[in-house]
Amino acid sequence: MSDGDSGHGRRSVLKGIGALGAAAAFAGVSTATPGRGAGPKKEEILVGVSATADDITSTVANYVPGNAEVVHSNETLHYVAVKFPSTAADEARENFIEAITKKDHIKYAEKNATHQALATPNDPQFGDQYAPQQVNAPTAWDTTFGSSDVTIAVVDTGAQYDHPDLAGNYASDPGQDFVDSDGDPAPDDAQSEYHATHVSGCAAAVVDNGTGVAGQGNSTLINGRALDENGSGSTADIADAIQWAADQGADVINLSLGGGGYTETMKNAVSYATNNGALVIAAAGNDGSSSVSYPAAYSECLAVSAVDDSENLASFSQYGSSVELAAPGVDVLSTTTQTRGGYEQLSGTSMATPVVSGVAGLTLAQWSSLSNSDLRSHLKNTAADIGLSSDEQGSGQVDAAAAVTTEPGSGGGGGGGGGDDGGSGDSTSSSVSGSLSGYWDYDDYSYGWSYSSPSQVVIELDGPADADFDLYVNTGTTANATPSDYDYASYTADSQETVVIDAPDDSTDLQIDVDSYSGSGSYTVTVTEYQ
Numbered sequence: 247m248s249d250g251d252s253g254h255g256r257r258s259v260l261k262g263i264g265a266l267g268a269a270a271a272f273a274g275v276s277t278a279t280p281g282r283g284a285g286p287k288k289e290e291i292l293v294g295v296s297a298t299a300d301d302i303t304s305t306v307a308n309y310v311p312g313n314a315e316v317v318h319s320n321e322t323l324h325y326v327a328v329k330f331p332s333t334a335a336d337e338a339r340e341n342f343i344e345a346i347t348k349k350d351h352i353k354y355a356e357k358n359a360t361h362q363a364l365a366t367p368n369d370p371q372f373g374d375q376y377a378p379q380q381v382n383a384p385t386a387w388d389t390t391f392g393s394s395d396v397t398i399a400v401v402d403t404g405a406q407y408d409h410p411d412l413a414g415n416y417a418s419d420p421g422q423d424f425v426d427s428d429g430d431p432a433p434d435d436a437q438s439e440y441h442a443t444h445v446s447g448c449a450a451a452v453v454d455n456g457t458g459v460a461g462q463g464n465s466t467l468i469n470g471r472a473l474d475e476n477g478s479g480s481t482a483d484i485a486d487a488i489q490w491a492a493d494q495g496a497d498v499i500n501l502s503l504g505g506g507g508y509t510e511t512m513k514n515a516v517s518y519a520t521n522n523g524a525l526v527i528a529a530a531g532n533d534g535s536s537s538v539s540y541p542a543a544y545s546e547c548l549a550v551s552a553v554d555d556s557e558n559l560a561s562f563s564q565y566g567s568s569v570e571l572a573a574p575g576v577d578v579l580s581t582t583t584q585t586r587g588g589y590e591q592l593s594g595t596s597m598a599t600p601v602v603s604g605v606a607g608l609t610l611a612q613w614s615s616l617s618n619s620d621l622r623s624h625l626k627n628t629a630a631d632i633g634l635s636s637d638e639q640g641s642g643q644v645d646a647a648a649a650v651t652t653e654p655g656s657g658g659g660g661g662g663g664g665g666d667d668g669g670s671g672d673s674t675s676s677s678v679s680g681s682l683s684g685y686w687d688y689d690d691y692s693y694g695w696s697y698s699s700p701s702q703v704v705i706e707l708d709g710p711a712d713a714d715f716d717l718y719v720n721t722g723t724t725a726n727a728t729p730s731d732y733d734y735a736s737y738t739a740d741s742q743e744t745v746v747i748d749a750p751d752d753s754t755d756l757q758i759d760v761d762s763y764s765g766s767g768s769y770t771v772t773v774t775e776y777q
Contacts, residue, residue: 285425285474290317290327290358291339292482292511296714297740298764299351302326309346311338318482322489323514324739327358327482353714353739353763359506361484363403363441363477363596375459376555377448377574377601382630382647383462386608389650391453392463393611398449398498398603399491399524401484402442404433404471406583409443411451411458412467421469422490424483431471436585439475444592445502447581449604458589459579462604462646463611468494473503481506485515488526492519497610497618500603501528501547502596504539514738516546521706521742525618527603529595531564536637538568545734545746548622552576552598553643557632563595570622570640570748571629573598573605602644609649616654619704619746620673623776624654626701672697672777679770682715682762690726693756693773702776703750705758709741713765717743719758722751727759741769 295302303319306326310316313334318327330339343355378384397417407413407420421431433439446469451461470487473479484503491499499519506512516526528547531539542549549568552560552575559565560576575598582590606621616624628649629642655672674696680689709715716737718727725731736743750756760771 285476285478285480286360287327287329287358287480287482288360289332289334290329290480290482291342291355292325292327292358292509293346293355294325294353294510294514294739296351296353296764297324298712298714305351306346309349311342313338314342320482320486320489323485323511323518325511325514351764353737354510356509356511359481359509361473361479361481361503361506363473363503375579377578378460378462380555380557380574381462381601381605381643382645383460383605383608385647386463386650387453390463390608390611392450392465392608394464394466395614396465396498396607396610397468397494397496398465398500398607399468399470399494399496400442400446400449400500400600401470401472401487401491402445402500402502403439403473403475403477404431405442405446405469406433406436407431407467407469409581409584409588411455411581412443412446414452414455415450415464416467416469420467421471422487423471424487424490425471425474425479431469433475433583435475436583440583440586441473441477441502441596442469442471443583444580444590445500445596445600448578448597449500449600450607451581459581462601463608465604465607465611468496479503481509481511485511488515488519492522492524496524498603498606499524499526500600501526501541502594502599504529504531504542506540508540508543512541513544516541516544517736517738517744520546520618520744520746523618525606525621527599527606529599530569532562532594533564534562535564537566538564543568545748546744548602548625549640550595550599550602551638551640552593552595553632553634553639557643559634559638560593562593565638567637569637570626571602572632572634572639572643573601575601605644605646605649608646612650613654619774620654623673623702625649628652673774675772675774677770677772679768680760681766681768682760683766685762685764687766688759688761691758691760691771693758695752695756696775697777698752700750700752700775700777701748703747703756704774705745706772706774707736707741707743707760707769708772709769710765710767711740713741713767714739714763715741715743715765715769716761716763717745717759718761719745719747719756721747721756722753723757724754725757727757729761732759737763
């Protein structure tokens with residue numbers, strides 16, 4: 247990488263420097279204010295605060311109007327929730343957003359959007375499973391049934407973790423409830439709250455136990471209950487659950503939910519999980535449109551579309567250039583709450599996503615040294631081309647047998663049919679170090695490609711804990727990236743940033759900008775290119 251000019255004083259407005267030294271270890275998620283409602287929280291505004299602020303709650307509280315209050319904070323993701331009374335006009339919230347984003351240390355303010363579980367229930371149909379067979383899990387089981395050392399976190403509704411076909415794979419401490427703020431993620435209403443129980447079974451219903459159905463492998467399950475009994479949840483609860491799952495050491499985080507649009511809070515949560523080693527796998531969405539919903543559309547997430555038992559794209563499945571893998575998602579038989587009969591068929595990208603998560607867990611049981619980026623590439627490299635377009639299947643349908651039996655980096659496997667054509671599995675990395683002096687400073691770099699038509703590139707920034715550095719990237723141009731002109735960006739509240747680009751435009755060198763929002767110190771940028 248070549249170093250460009252730095253220190254041109256791009257910013258004309260001083261951003262709050264304040265007292266540096268925000269600790270590298272944080273208290274994590276705070277307890278929500280008593281009486282904070284479950285499920286959607288439409289009265290709330292989420293405010294992101296730079297890591298260089300002395301205290302995130304007091305920083306925001308100084309600007310909160312008299313009819314509103316700070317009701318929640320997350321010290322790790324650096325945001326607080328401000329609640330307005332239900333009688334407050336939308337204009338009051340909009341005015342607050344506009345005003346507070348101009349204040350020192352405030353990185354963003356946005357509505358606490360609502361997300362939904364992405365399942366489409368059918369009448370119960372108790373038939374033979376087809377999903378494990380379609381992704382060749384039985385062949386993979388000749389090599390491994392999976393490992394309890396691999397953890398899959400289901401961020402969803404509450405799950406019936408003591409289900410006879412799930413109890414053997416659920417952790418002894420099964421999870422956390424972010425809806426009701428307690429340590430028991432069991433459903434509040436087992437008749438209407440069954441989504442996560444079904445998702446859990448798609449991923450890891452106990453294999454080879456002589457009972458019920460089989461998931462994709464025997465990984466350990468944990469459940470972050472972030473959606474209520476109606477299948478709805480706020481951005482804040484989901485983000486907190488993702489952060490918690492990453493802190494538990496989850497290898498895979500399953501997000502069978504969506505619909506809230508782009509939010510900085512959710513983006514920061516999936517970035518945090520990715521930076522902490524988890525592979526975040528998310529549902530493409532169920533409205534049949536030609537673009538993928540969030541959170542699946544974040545570059546940190548592996549987006550999954552749904553196909554039927556004939557390997558045709560499901561009529562409801564969203565599709566588009568962000569799709570990376572496909573999996574069975576129509577009339578999938580899995581576990582459900584015992585109140586509903588114990589087993590049922592459901593359809594949705596919600597079902598396809600945990601099939602991929604389960605295969606990811608099975609793959610890690612065989613290839614335990616894979617990083618999350620390597621695992622993501624390996625699943626795509628070994629996917630099976632089922633004859634759909636790359637927008638519909640990505641690199642192809644996930645293939646458990648190929649993923650387990652193909653040595654990572656060997657270039658073998660199913661040979662997916664996606665836009666990046668699966669890649670060979672080879673990778674190369676390059677790093678550069680530098681330092682920034684303060685909020686006015688930045689460094690620009692150009693990275694020359696090692697591979698022709700790389701399948702993926704990952705750009706990682708590792709900066710000081712007591713500063714707030716951001717990462718901006720341009721492709722297909724010789725123009726430097728800036729905070730106001732970029733193709734890809736990661737600007738969380740601290741200095742740990744990651745940008746993931748699938749099938750990047752390699753017609754020009756990659757343009758990378760490391761920018762100080764506030765603070766100073768040394769950093770390292772690492773570019774990992776996958777063939």
